[in-house]
Amino acid sequence: MLLIRPPGVYPPQGDTALLAECVRREPLDGRSRVLDLCTGTGAVALTAARTGARVTAVDLSWRAVVTAWCNSRLHRRRIRLRRGDLLAPVTGGRFELVTANPPYVPVDPQGAGAAPAAALAWDAGPDGRLVLDRICRAVAPVLAPGGSVLIVQSALADVSATLALLREGGLRASVVARRRQPFGPVMTARAALFERLGLIAPGQREEALVVVRGVRGR
Template sequence: MAVLRTDRPQRMLAIPGVYAPQQDSHLLMQAIRREGVGPGMDVLDLGTGTGVLALGAARLGARVTAIDVSRRAVLCARVNAALSRRRVMVCRRDLSAIASSFGGRYDVVISNPPYVPTPPAGLLRSGAGRAWNGGHDGRALVDQVCACAANALRPRGVLLMVHSGLCGTETTIDRLTEVGLRARVSDRMLIPFGPVMRSRLAWLRGQGLVDEGQHNEELVVIRAEQP
């Protein structure tokens, strides 16, 4: 179990198999603050992991529900909420349950889903890699968020989702537009490849996802608003 420090003086626990907060988490948290999340607002965190974003929204005064399909992530987020003395409802749910369980209830939906393109032998449904493996094009979970987020949002509600540009920024915007949301890129950040990306660099180049000599990826925050 690791003890992590976020950009605030808060200690976060991360257990093996649960995604530890990194640059993408911090980039998305900046967007959440800028969105004006605060008291009286209802926020849904899809794929909460350690709960860092859910707790960030709760510290701003929002009522927060956080879901994850991983039992480890749910446990981790609940422990972090208790340690932080913040009220966050943490549930073990699959994204497919969003439409029936959370229809039209939220002002803001946030998500940092697994999005790393994954070779066929990579684990998607179990193991430690579940925290970052996103399927062959990185979009297995990104597309699920695109498909279900609109059902969870109130009128004028907003989705904020972060992912790598390697899995298709314009594709995400198109998917969200198809379900009736007004989508755009709100934030960008260029970062060096991390250990997971470096470990599969040859495969990524073979798939045409990474150019020869490329050692950085762009992170993007997609903002999509319900009319």
């Protein structure tokens, strides 16, 4: 898919592709309401919009929101764009599907200095769960009866915690997709940190990506 991506906006990568594959398996149609959190370039939102679903996409970054708008125009798909913190811009909304490709890369707890603005797209606290936990705890009430949430993350950020939190929220949760891939530039730069934290074996330079699906009962 051809996408505009200016500097500072998270580029579609393996996690984007894996999440999009799962979106294509969802039973969406013109009556479906879809919410894409941490939309970035809008790649996953566009995947959902191709089904005819009514899509709302949210990102904290103004640059990402503008980029997603440009890409929606490029592909002639209607997407409602909102800038804000996760679910805050859609208070009171209900959706048949919520998707999320949130930041999930662990950062050095001893790190000093300000990170570049672009790092907001991947930095997620010492355990990688700063944003994941917030989504898992808050998503159930915005799902319509029978609705689903799809969350993509690295296995380095504790998949079992994602499953547990979604289940605590009353959802049926399971891993529905998995893929191994070599570390990208950010993960490679932090490989020594991950080894020190015990997140990877010495010399390991690949990660497992997973998509977790949570389903609300009818």
